Amino acid sequence: MNKLIYWITITVLCCAGTYANASEQLDKYIGQYGGSDYAPDSTNNEYGLYGSEYEPDSINNPYGLYGSEYSVDSPNNQYSVDTPSIYIKSN
DSSP: OOOOOEEEEEEEEEEETEEEEEEEEEEEEEEEESSSOTTTBBOOOOSSTTTTTTSSSOOOOOOOOTSSSSOOOOOOOOOOOOOEEEEEEEE
16 A cells, blocks of 8 residues: 655746746755654654644744735735645655
Protein backbone atom coordinates (compact mmCIF):
# COMPACT_ATOMS: atom_id res chain seq x y z
CA MET A 1 0.00 0.00 0.00
CA ASN A 2 1.40 3.37 -0.97
CA LYS A 3 1.50 6.10 1.62
CA LEU A 4 0.67 9.52 0.21
CA ILE A 5 2.61 12.51 1.44
CA TYR A 6 1.37 16.01 0.74
CA TRP A 7 4.05 18.63 0.27
CA ILE A 8 3.32 22.34 0.22
CA THR A 9 5.48 24.62 -1.86
CA ILE A 10 5.13 28.15 -3.05
CA THR A 11 6.08 29.13 -6.57
CA VAL A 12 8.09 32.34 -6.68
CA LEU A 13 8.67 34.23 -9.90
CA CYS A 14 12.10 35.74 -10.43
CA CYS A 15 11.73 39.21 -11.85
CA ALA A 16 14.07 41.17 -14.09
CA GLY A 17 13.06 44.79 -13.85
CA THR A 18 9.28 44.95 -13.85
CA TYR A 19 8.69 41.86 -15.98
CA ALA A 20 8.35 38.33 -14.62
CA ASN A 21 9.89 35.51 -16.60
CA ALA A 22 7.67 32.45 -16.06
CA SER A 23 10.45 30.10 -17.15
CA GLU A 24 12.46 31.08 -14.04
CA GLN A 25 10.07 29.76 -11.39
CA LEU A 26 11.51 28.59 -8.08
CA ASP A 27 9.76 26.30 -5.61
CA LYS A 28 10.07 26.92 -1.87
CA TYR A 29 9.19 24.10 0.48
CA ILE A 30 6.93 25.29 3.32
CA GLY A 31 6.12 21.99 5.02
CA GLN A 32 4.11 18.80 4.84
CA TYR A 33 0.40 19.59 4.91
CA GLY A 34 -1.25 17.76 7.78
CA GLY A 35 0.53 14.71 9.05
CA SER A 36 1.67 13.88 12.55
CA ASP A 37 1.64 16.45 15.33
CA TYR A 38 5.23 15.36 16.06
CA ALA A 39 6.74 15.27 12.56
CA PRO A 40 9.35 18.05 12.24
CA ASP A 41 8.09 19.28 8.86
CA SER A 42 4.34 18.86 9.48
CA THR A 43 2.03 21.86 9.44
CA ASN A 44 0.24 20.19 12.37
CA ASN A 45 3.34 20.37 14.61
CA GLU A 46 2.70 23.54 16.60
CA TYR A 47 6.34 23.59 17.77
CA GLY A 48 7.87 22.85 14.37
CA LEU A 49 9.32 25.11 11.71
CA TYR A 50 6.28 24.80 9.42
CA GLY A 51 3.49 24.48 11.99
CA SER A 52 4.33 27.09 14.59
CA GLU A 53 2.23 30.24 14.69
CA TYR A 54 5.44 32.23 15.21
CA GLU A 55 7.58 30.97 12.31
CA PRO A 56 7.65 33.35 9.31
CA ASP A 57 7.12 30.60 6.68
CA SER A 58 4.33 28.76 8.52
CA ILE A 59 0.81 28.74 7.09
CA ASN A 60 -0.34 28.88 10.72
CA ASN A 61 1.30 32.29 11.36
CA PRO A 62 -1.52 34.85 11.08
CA TYR A 63 1.04 37.63 10.46
CA GLY A 64 3.31 35.69 8.10
CA LEU A 65 3.53 35.66 4.32
CA TYR A 66 1.76 32.29 3.95
CA GLY A 67 -0.70 32.52 6.87
CA SER A 68 -2.01 36.08 6.85
CA GLU A 69 -5.53 36.75 5.69
CA TYR A 70 -4.19 39.82 3.85
CA SER A 71 -1.16 38.35 2.04
CA VAL A 72 -1.56 37.57 -1.67
CA ASP A 73 0.58 34.44 -1.08
CA SER A 74 -1.67 33.03 1.65
CA PRO A 75 -4.40 30.41 1.28
CA ASN A 76 -6.18 32.25 4.13
CA ASN A 77 -6.82 35.27 1.89
CA GLN A 78 -10.01 34.77 -0.09
CA TYR A 79 -8.73 37.12 -2.82
CA SER A 80 -5.27 35.57 -3.08
CA VAL A 81 -3.91 34.88 -6.55
CA ASP A 82 -0.60 33.12 -5.77
CA THR A 83 -1.33 30.55 -3.08
CA PRO A 84 0.93 27.61 -2.15
CA SER A 85 0.57 24.48 -4.26
CA ILE A 86 0.12 21.00 -2.83
CA TYR A 87 2.15 18.23 -4.45
CA ILE A 88 1.33 14.57 -3.87
CA LYS A 89 4.27 12.20 -3.53
CA SER A 90 3.72 8.46 -3.24
CA ASN A 91 6.30 6.22 -1.57
